[in-house]
Amino acid sequence: MSALAWLIPVALFLGLLGLAAFLWSLKSGQFDDLDGAAYRILEDDDQDSGPRGTSR
Numbered sequence: 224m225s226a227l228a229w230l231i232p233v234a235l236f237l238g239l240l241g242l243a244a245f246l247w248s249l250k251s252g253q254f255d256d257l258d259g260a261a262y263r264i265l266e267d268d269d270q271d272s273g274p275r276g277t278s279r
Contacts, residue, residue: 248254
């Protein structure tokens with residue numbers, strides 16, 4: 224029973240800490256452009272067309 228006396232406040236504190244981190248990330252704009260990262264991986268950064276290590 225004494226373990227619950229400190230486990231419950233610790234769990235509540237960690238939950239509030241996670242909520243605060245989520246709200247901070249919302250406020251700082253972490254979730255503004257969700258589609259940009261998905262399309263950015265499809266873009267080709269190299270202007271060379273061909274496998275690496277071959278020269279034209």
